[in-house]
Amino acid sequence: MLAHAKAVTAYRELALAGEIGVVLNLTPSYTLTDSDADKKAAGYADLFFNRSFLDPLVKHEFPKALCEILAAHDCLPTTSKDDAALILSADIDFLGVNYYVPRRVKARESEYDLDYFTPEYYFENAVNPQGRFNPYRDNNEILPQAIYDIAANIRDNYGNIKWYLAEIGIAMDRESEGEPGADGVIDDTFRIQLMEEHLVQLHRAIADGANCFGVHQWTFIDNWSWINAFKRRYGFWRLDLETGERQIKRNALWFAELATSNGFTSDK
Template identity: 55%
Template sequence: MQYRFPDNFWWGSASSAAQTEGAALRDGKAPTNWDHWFKTQPNRFFNQVGPEDTSTFYDRFRDDIQLMKKIGHNSFRTSISWARLIPDGNGEVNQTAVDFYNALFDELVENGIEPFITLFHFDMPFSMQEKGGWENREVIDAFAQYAETCFKLFGHKVKYWFTFNEPIVPVEGGYLYDFHYPNVVDFRRAATVAYHTMLAHAKAVKHYRDLNLDGQIGIVLNLTPSYPRSQNPADLKAANIADLLFNRSFLDPAVKGEYPQALVDLLRQHDQLPDCTPEDAVLLQGGKVDILGVNYYMPRRVKARENAVNPDSPFMPEWFFDPYEMPGRKMNPHRGWEIYEKGIYDILTNLKDNYGNLPCYISENGMGVEGENRFLEDGQINDQYRIEFVREHLRWLHKGISEGANCLGYHMWTFIDNWSWSNAYKNRYGFVQLDLETQTRTIKKSGEWYAEVSKNNGF
């Protein structure tokens, strides 16, 4: 069967400043939460590889953009480093950073690659983190100023802006599950961080609209469908609460401008609501997005809890459900994640049926593999498993679009194998292989395949 995608479909990939630029403390860039954490606890990072060098995009972006062109990109998402552009988080703009980002955006546009730019991809300037990060409303205002600065500097070149990437991840990692700095376990503080992030998003959206720029502003959310083990009411309730906490907590305010009442009721019942003001509600209403980026990697499967909650344990999402391992599920054996391609269709259907079918695109989808060098053949990584992964997801994406879903593109994570937070280079995701020692780039089989898909606008 032929799978053809709509005209002007976006084919590309996604990455972020902190994961690719390197030059972490060069040319006026201030430390981020990641630079600080790596300095204080390098043992928390795989093979003790920190954000200092990563894939040297800061120095090699021109060559890398030629590679993007070679593998069929007409669009590419990355982020601006807040700590590079405004080293104190608030105040003086670093002109060297302005020059770098101008050169980067010019180079992309000149090569026919539309820049999609994220303002915040997990990298908080450490000066802002020291003030309490997203727990502090002062940081919301600093972010809004940073956003406005970006729009004024680059808004005539960049037409697609995204305030946050996966805003739930710093909440989960930093304030619930101990896999991001500041390694706090406290649900109420987590809820405050989540809420303040959406207020920061709404302020940035307001600044963007006030400037009357010719473009669109959105947010990138990792939407992970919550599937119940069975149709038993207890399992259905567990899945619904997981969906409220992990998906709708950001999707509803971003698209509808308000929080689901069921989520508010749940948090109020357990005394976990953040402090809110009446002005906040007005602000959130004005923060509805023009476009939504959807990151999808794997499903979340849940069942009703099997044991009573320990009343002395910290309040956690897992008070309401247990993870469920479905027999016969398809696995990525190299990463331990379930592969469920239909999830991408279910997300699009939900957006179409329940969220006004707003314009969206798949902003990340990908397959991480550890020890990928074992698939080297004649100097090239033969990642047939990645080709199959992308192809099967694109089939379900095509079905969603053919049924009316308003999906405009597909970006894979990621372009070149990049540094992945505390996992560093453990799992490789790129279309292009990176040799860490020499920084040599080599296109994988999947990169060649993707170039064909892009050229033919389908397969």
């Protein structure tokens, strides 16, 4: 955050006509039950993974609860007053949001057995037994509603700062995408269907006042990931690792039409 603040400050000193922002990975936390204990667990997860960045960068304040927790575990970073002030004074013009999957949590049921501190001291990660899951991405939960919830959170708690979806994508593996059809197009309909569901929620959020101005789908071409190499595919175009050949996917044609017409018809 200090490097970010210095970059914003340097940009402002140039007195350019453009805008500057920051991209954050926002992952809403959801409970398994409506119990107070589970809700408290979700609050802790949100504090560590979302508010720890959003609050200082957008609201210009460090979350008091987070500072108290980190101090209690002897994990509070040492920051000079000047550096802290610089972080909190760096105004951004917009926010970029990366979103892929929701986070499910529950109150701790087992004893925390690590000899060092992690956020999971205050909650346990969970799996929603009634959830939908992506069989091509480690059975991660599919929850388009999360897009609406992110938008509502920014609208209600962060001054409705303007923002855009900097990354959103649907992972598939090569086998599940299949081979090109007679028209030469790879038919990744599963990806299109899920993207539609997420964008319907974004459209609903905009209708309810969210200040979102754009969407970038991840990504142009299948690329290497530091987590799983080329196992998870996101591209509009397939990359053949042996020949270097590029093959277009139906998602690319769908997104091109979406961008051209600025919308699509859906019954969702």
